[in-house]
Each structure stands twice: as C-alpha cells, then as structure tokens.
Amino acid sequence: MAVFANTPFDKLEIGMQAESPRLCIADDLYVFAHASGNLNPMHLPKEDGDGDGKPEAIAPSIWIASLISAVLGNQLPGPGTLYKSQTLNFVGRAHAGDELIAKVKLVEKGDDRQATFDTWVEHKNGTRVVEGQAKVVAPATSQSFTADDVPGLTVQRHMHFDRLIELAEPLPPILTAVVCPEGKSSLGGALLGYEHTLITPILIGDQAKIEAAAQALGANISGLQIEHVPDHDAAAARGVALVHEGRAKAVMKGHLHTDKLLKHIVKSDGGLRMGRRLSHIFVMDVPGLDHLLLVTDAAINIYPDLKTKVDIVQNAIDLAHSLGMDEPKVGILSAVEVVNPAIQSTLDAAILSKMADRGQIKGGLVDGPLAMDNAIDLDAAMTKGIKSLVAGRAEILIAPNMETGNMLAKQLTFIAHAEAGGVVMGARCPVILNSRADDDKARLASCAVAALHAARIGI
Template identity: 70%
Template sequence: MTETIANVPYVSLRVGMEAELTRALRADDLYVYANSSGNLNPMHLPKEDGDGDGRPEAVAPGMWVASLISAVLGTRLPGPGTLYRAQTLEFVGQAHAGDVLTARVRVLAKEPGRLVRLATEVFGADGTPVLRGEAEVIAPERALSFRADDIPGLTVQSHRHFDRLLELAEPLPPIPTVVVAPEEPDSLAGALLAARHTLILPILVGDARQIEKAAQEAGESLEGIQIVDVPDHKAAAARAVQMVNEGLAGALMKGHLHTDVFLAAIVQRDTGLRTARRLSHVFVMDVPGLDHLLMVSDAAINIAPDLMAKADITQNAIYLAHSLGVAEPRVGILSAVEKVNPAIPSTLDAAILSKMADRGQIKGGLVDGPLAMDNAVDLGAAMTKGIKSMVAGRAEILIAPNMEAGNMLAKELTYLAHARSAGIVMGAKCPVILTSRADDEHARLASCAVAALNAAHGGGV
C-alpha cells in the first residue's frame, strides 16, 4: 500500500520539531545515481576498484547522502510543498553499499517570508556521523497531503545472478571442451574468454584456416590451443562427439554451425551421447529485478513434446537447478490458463506432470500446473486467482507447452526485459553448451559457467 505523506505548514512549525528517515544504501542505488548524475567515478561503483588497492570501495557519493536530507525535508518536515533555499554540508564520514543510514532534521528558527532554518545530519546504524549541516527552506503555506501512486519505478539492468555463477565456477578445474566450428570471431572469442576465466580448456575442431582467420579478426592468440582440422561441419561434429566418448573431453560447445548439424551427431543411436533421458535445452536467465535465476525449457530442441518427453524436460531442468545450487526448485508447468480444460491439451499434460511429481516419477523439485505465465511468476496474480501452491507466484523453472512458446518467452525476456541468458543441453553424457550465433561473449561465458557447475555436480544426475 502506498504511504500518504502530509506536511507541516509554516504556521504550525515550532522550533525544536524533528523528523527523520531511515533507509538502507543498496548497491543498485549507486548505479542509479551514476546514471542519473553522470558521475562515473569508480570509487562509487560497487564492482570497481577506484583507488587501486585491490578491492572495490562502493563509497556513497556525498551528494547521494545529502539527498537523504532532501527526502526528509520534502516528505516529513516541513514536507510536501517545501522548496530549498540553501544547504551547508560538512562530510565527516563515509557510507558504503549495505549501510543503513538515518537522515534527521530539526527546526532551528522561523523567519519572515516562510523561511525556516533547520539543523541537518546523517548518521549510520551505530550512530557514527556521516554528514552534518544546516538547511534553509521555504515552508509550505497550507496543509497538503500526497500519495505517490503513479511514480514510475526503476529496475537496474544488472545481472548479479550471473556474476554469482561465475564466482562459483571460476575456482573449479577447467573442463576440456570441444568447440565445434569456431570459425567466426564471436564464437571463437567466447570460447577463449571462457578459457581465460578458467572455465574451459578449449579444443577447437573445424576448418583450421577459418579458425585462424577468425582469431586474426578478433585480435586473439591461438598459442597453446589444440586445433583439430576438420573442414566439414558434419564431420567436425562427429569428431567432437567421438572425442567425448574417448574420454578426451568432458563437454561440447557449439560454434558457428547449424544447430541441427551439431545435435545430429549427439543423438546418433550408436555413436552419439544419448542417455536414458531425452535431450532438452534449458535457458538459464538472469532477469533484471527478479531475485533469483529463471530457467525456461524447452525452447530449442523438442518441437511438440508429448507427456513423457515433458517429464524428461522437467527432470532435466530440475537436475540443472540442483547443480546451480537450488536444492528444491519450484517448477511451473505453463499453459494459457491455470485450470484444467480438456480443450487445451497442455493443461492436461501439466496436471499429470504435477501428479507424477507427487508420486515420485519426477524427483527433486516442487512441480505445479497448469499455470498461466502471470500466476507462475507473480505472487499477487496467483493470490488474485485464489491459487494455493508452493510454486505459483515464485516459479524458478518454467516448462513451456511447446518449443514455439518457450522460444518466444525466452526471447521476449531477452529483448524486452533485458535479461541475459545462458544455454545448455541436458540429458546427454556430458554438458552441451548450445549458444546462438546471435549471442554475445557474455552469454557464451555464462553458458560455460553453467556447464562447469553442472559437470562438477556430476552432470546433474
């Protein structure tokens, strides 16, 4: 519920009156301030080392701290209708991301023309002073109240969940990874970037001349990198799979070749990397504003999966979530509506999958469906519909009814909600890093981190 804020007009102000406001300084506040003010001093940016001492400072800009005083004046005392005339500031301490700060003002004097002087201060949770000074304002003439119902909100486009995945993955031993046809700059640079982050140990299989040309265009060195010259893409994919089966590599990564050619070698019955479970693709997505990773499956392999294929898709996603540190992931089985309707087959599949999970045929997660997108991810929407569920409103995995729906959902999150995505194929003998040719190096890096964590977890099984 939005708070109603009211003022104290000039005639009602008395010397000695006080008001205060307490709030936590979040890392996101520093990014908002940097963007709105143009102050990109690295001393104030959460992940930057601004003074070269080897650690980030994340010091709050002095004027951000001072803005807390403005907030008290504008919302508490005198409140709505107040205008600044002057402010003195003495910075006597520092605040950092994570600190809880209190700003306090106290009326010192009333002067003609509705002028009011106030003592101002900001201090930390332990009482340590950060700022003190004196403000002069024009107080409001009449009583006013205000509800900020329609103030636009802000979502910082940070990707802290992917940052955490990288932190978890980088101490692990690099996985020997066959990169198939990295014959253009982006796909090659992504693999080499992952190697620099010690996520993978790349083995490049493809047209050696094209790979060397891509390295020159990307300004990359191939020194110390094993290259297996197989110019034909179909043969390169087959050779890569063979290397995994021979124990020469522990993961596969798609380069600049068509997905169907890449996957065809993996699903070969006798020579591929099949297991008892069906292969499925999982997008691991870091959506700005969402407080957890979001997984979407299947958006790339199974076009129109039947019930048992969906069971494997669901199980694969759960196993992947386990390897990323989610002990009991919440899985929402999506459809257009949240009620079973025989005219919508995906609602029947969703209800059966939920019951299969209840009976232990799908293990390791909380599974519920059918759920529409809104009541899968928004608790308010779920409550409005009267859905009582441990999954509704807080799903961490979304199982799409078919590939078209999953693909559209993932790309809408990427291009409209500014999500970043990692892509991996589950259900094979080893992690399969399946990136799009449109992915940037950050997406490829995140995909390698997911693969590394999955491999360290024994493939998620």
C-alpha cells in the same frame, strides 16, 4: 502507500527536528551513476577504483547529501517546501550496506517564509558523514501528499549469473570441444570462459578463420589446442568424438547451425545420447526476479509428446540441482490453469503432476496446468484461488512446445532484459548451446552452468 503531511511556516517552531533512516544498497549506487552520469569506479559496487584488488563501493557524497532533501521534502517542513541553498561539509564516508540516518533541525525563521535548518547525515553509531545548513522556503498552508503513482525502478543487474560464475570459478576448468569458433562472438565466448577458468577450450574448425577471429579480438590463442577441420559437419563429428575419446568433458557450439551439431550429438551410433531424450534449457537471470528461472524446451523438441515431456521435466530438475536448487518448483504451462480435454497441454500437465506425486519424476515439486501469470506471480495465483506450492513461485517453466518456449525465452530476453544462458541436457556431457545474439554475460554464464553440472555429476 506512503502519505506525507507538512508543517506550514506559521506552525514551525525553533528546535523542531525530523529524521529518516536509509539503508544504502548497491542498487542505489547504480541508480545514482545512471542519473548523474558519474561513472567513477570508486562508487560502482563491483569495480576496483583504486587498484588495491577489491571493490570499494563508496557511496557518492552527493547521493548521501540528497538524503537530507528527503527529510525536508517529506517531513519537515514537508510537501510544498522549496530549497534556496544548502551548504555541505563531507566529514566521513559510507559504503553499500551501511545504514544511514538523515537529520534536520530548525534553527531560524526569517522573512518570506524562509526557514534555516542544521542538516547532517550520520551512521547508526552517530558518526557523521556530511553536515551543513539548508535554507528553504516553507509551505504556506497545510497539505498532504499520497505517493501512490510514483513509478518503481528495477535495476538491470544480473546478480544470479554473477553468483553462478563465482561458484564455478574455483572448480577445475572442464575440457570443452568448441565446434567452429570461427567468428568473433563464438570464439570470444569460449575465450571468456577460459579467462574465468571455467573451461579449457579445444578449438575445432577452420584454423585460418579461427586465427583471424582471434586477431580481430586481439586475443592470443597460441597456448590453445586447435584441430583443423574446415568442414562444419566434420567438425561437429570431431567434437563428439573427443568426448568418446575422453579428451573433452563438454561440447560448445560455435559459429555453425545448431542442427549440424545436434545431428551428431543425437545419433544412436556414436552420438552422446544416454537413453533419456535430449532437451534444451534456458537458464535465465530476469531483472526483478529473486531467483534463477529455467525455461524448457525452446530449441530441440518441436512438439513433444507426454513421454518426451517426462524427460524434459527430469532434465530441468537435474540441472536445477546442479545450480543449487534442492527441490525446484516446476510449473507446467498451458493457456489456462484448469484441465480442459480440448487442450492437450492441460492433460499432459495434469499427468506430469501426478507422475511427480507418484515418484515417476524425481527431485522437484511439479504442478500444472498453470498459466504464465499464476505460475510466476503469487498474487495472480491467489486471485484465481490456486492452492499449490508451485503456483506463483515456479523456478522452472515447462513450455507445451518449442514455439511457445522459444517465444517465451526471447520475450524475457528482449523485452524484460533478461540474460539467458543455454545448455542441452540428457547427453553424456553438458552441451553449451549459445545463440549468435548472446552477449558476453550469457556466454560466460552458459560455461558456468556447464561447469557446475559437470562437477555435480562427476565427469
């Protein structure tokens, strides 16, 4: 809790100085862009503003100058100070990642509590970025201020998805059977993956509708293979067949109902099952969370029994390995964090945890039952006295049933502003299962997840 105390006008002495260090981070540049409306790409961390092929991430000069006001308002003279004027001369530049120091020095006292300060901001090595002079009205009486009710900010950036895409782009693109990409969003997602060299799409569906969608997007698909299969059921079957023929290494859902595609994937004869139960996994980038979050199963297994849950957990752990998690922490969710014989999901969770301890589930740390709060929040886990390597740190959340998983994932998406990519695991190849409501980032991330998993298992 920050406490700020001032120096009233009658106690100010010429020569008094104060300073405050500040690390300039990328989020500062985004916050300034939103607050000011200045969207100059020279200041946006990932944009190339001058066409030289790399982002500049130059800190806006006015943002740097604003650091002076923090010293005047917080330290010298401190709380109660009001600006009258500020001159500025910008003599250098700063970038995201630079550590800056804002400094002020009292040089004159005048009438009506007016105080004049030399002001400047410099790099750690003393090189100045901005300098000038401020005239302020200093406070008349001593006072202090406790900053305990200032709301925090979470910048809605999806850095975890950006990292996945950066990891996947150097990999060879995976041949992907895209089933019924007959709408702008479904075709656009496949083309976006193609542009980022994540997938090489084979477009299966009604050729006229696919071409019309491409025209609506302003996209040229003349270099892509199109298989004209106007019936959705037949197109789904053809997508699965391409995997068996060795012509595709992944399947991607287009503009058709999920059950039509899954019907052909799960068939015992001619499908893509490999002995393990198929399960859907949301890979989620949640603002404010310092790691990816996997949520399963939200789309396939309606009321999974214990045997199915074993496969759901193992599928999620296997995918987490492909995404760079060496020993993912798996939280088995229920309404409560204690075993209650009246709540079946708590019994399943306890059994799954013990199965992992005995090596029947491999590659991750598994614990449960855990309620949602103590699965992801360490303070909540500590408050409830839960001693666990998973509680408060879960990277994978196993929902007790599809309804719970689906609601959880959509709450994170539409309330917490998370991005969610989706894949189906347990098949011979990754199955990219996007929702019609997914935006471009989610579709691109799904392609990246599929590419990373395909690379790890060597298909």
